[in-house]
Amino acid sequence: MTQPRRRGPRHAEAERNDQALLRAAREVLAADGAHASVAAIAARAGVGIGSLYRRYRTKEELFQRLSALSMERWNQAAERGLADPDPWSGLAGFIADCVEFGQGTLAPIAGTIEVTEEMRAAAARGDGLLDALVARARDAGVLRPDVTAVDISLLIEQYGASPLVDQVRAQGRDDLAEAASAARARLLAIALDGLRPGPARPLPGDPPSPRLFTERWAPRPAS
Structure with missing residues (x-):
């Protein structure tokens, strides 16, 4: 039986850099919008510009990775919400997690980068998870029947940014x-x-x- 490959210090450091870049990108994007520079993001994250470009060949590639990580966090929050036995607590907790994470601050780059297969797959999965959260809350009678999953997504975007x-x-x-x-x-x-x-x-x-x-x-x- 093949043993799972252990992740070494280099992988752990790369993951930490990705998380730091994601946080920094949200802050810089919130201030500068789609014109946010890679240099400003790297400086905010405490990562050298040379190191950043060794990992990401272009600004678009960086933003694509940041977007994919953001969608992963969205999906993780949705999974936690669905794991909550209380339908309202699960939905409200999901919304609060996404707002606290600053989900809406990546909105300025929408339409400025090519959507990768990774992004598309994560978004499709996220849509399904949110639909399940909304349907469960609605079926339990704890959510207004006229509230949609899109309403929830827009609310998160407005409060996240x-x-x-x-x-x-x-x-x-x-x-x-x-x-x-x-x-x-x-x-x-x-x-x-x-x-x-x-x-x-x-x-x-x-x-x-x-x-x-x-x-x-x-x-x-x-x-």
């Missing part, structure tokens, strides 16, 4: 980061309650402070 969270991160406002994330979680809870046919649930955490708006407009002191 959060202007508030992205701006606070881009400004380096660590003092506002927690409040911004809490505010997004609160707004997501409002949106999730809108998906349910029953009464609204209490919102998590405290109401967001007005300083999230006022202090973002204040001039930064010179360093």
